Structure formats: C-alpha cells, structure tokens
Amino acid sequence: MRAAIVDCHCHLLPEIDDGPGSLRDALKLASLAVEEGITDAICTPHVVPGVYNNTTEAVRIAVAAFQCELSRAAIPLTLHTGAEIRITGDVETRLKRGEIPTLAEGRYVLLEPPADVRLPRLDAYFGALIEAGYLPIVAHPERLLWAGRHIEEIIGYVGLGAHLQVTAGSLVGFFGREALRLARWLLETGAVGLIASDAHHASRRPHLLGDARRLVEALVGWREAERIFVANPQAVLAGHPLVLSDQGGRRPLNKFRFSTQFIRPIEVAR
C-alpha cells in the first residue's frame, strides 16, 4: 500500500478564498496534487476577519462538496478540514467555541502571523494556546518580512512546543531570495517541523513538493526529508506528536553561510 503523503497547508477549495476561482481550476490543482504524490490534503482556507470570514461549518460544507466533485472526476485525493488562521486576539476563544477550524478536527492549529508587522509577545501567545490544549503550527515563517531580523525568536517558538511549517516553494526560490535564504537557514538548524505546499493555483502557485524534496535530501539527507515531508504531516493528520529534528535547533547559526548568490530560483510559468 502507498504511504500517505499529507499536505497540511493548501488552498484547494473553489471560490472560498484566494485559491482557485472556479471548480475547473480547483480540479486542475487537485489533479496536480495527485501527480505530486499527495494522497491527503488538509484544506486550509484563510480565516482573516473582515476579509475571509470562513467558519468551521462553512469549511466542512465546502470540503464535503469538493470531495464529491473529486469522486465524480475520479481524482484520488482525500480531503480534510482546516484553516490558515490570521493571528488575532480572539483566536483562542473562537477555537474553543468551535467557530474556526483546527487541522483535521484535531489539536493542531495553523496560524499565520502578519507578514509585515512583528507582533509583540508571540511567544506568550503561543504559550497560552498550548496551555489551552492546542498545538500551534506557524505558517511559512520564512516569508514574514520581519523574519530575517528575528530568526532566533522564531526558532525559539519550537522550544515552547510550537512548530514551524516551511512552504515548499520557498526552498526552491519561488518566493524570492530572502524567503529562500531563511527557509534553508531554518532547515539547516533543524527547526523545521514540516513542509507543506500552500498551493493556490495550478500555474501561479503550484505545489512544488517534488522539487523541494529533492533539494532537501541533497542538503540535509533522506532521513530529515522523510521526517518533514512524510512523517510529521502524517502525524498532524493522525493527531500524534511531531518528531523533532536530531539537530533540535541546536546547530549553530551561521549568518554568512546562507548566501543565495549562486542559487538560481526556479522558473514557474505564471
């Protein structure tokens, strides 16, 4: 039997956020996911108050409807509910009320800090969520515009019990040199908990998991690649604890090592 390959962060559902704008586009993106070897996708539409007001109920309905469309189109992909939740003051309350979704109805919560503003006391914020029984996963920290100046703080979240989700495209240069530099930095320090696609569109924002996996194997080896691409995403789906890296974030940081001068970002049709 084929091992489950779980994508814990993707925007597959049609017309619910900035993912596919039509059912046709969504089916194309789902087909690409299968081509990438993905068997299970946790659908994580944005929850951003006033912009994307997605609720647990709305996501469940959209997942069930799109699962039917996948069956009709004979696309072998199993969907699960989830959300990418913008960090705001009321997230814990809304989670407790069941208003906004966890990942696959478990304890893991995918949280998106604001990209351009560093919120104070995020460590305390994650600590309070953990105290309340949730397991925070920080969505693509390498893409935060303030991450380069505060990388030690971000790595420190792992010590609190939070996890870092790096996006596959960042590792291959799809989001520019700074995201690439920071993604590789997190990878080399052993701070990455899992990789996900954050796919939005078949050509404009594809999965790129295969490209990223080849690169990660070359950089840190098969075992580490298996942990962050396969074992930990499976653990999120199953509600099991994530396995931390052997490096455990203890590998010393070397800011000068991560020059991307000689790395050519891959080209993807837009």
Ligand SMILES: [Fe+2]
């Ligand atoms: Fe996302």
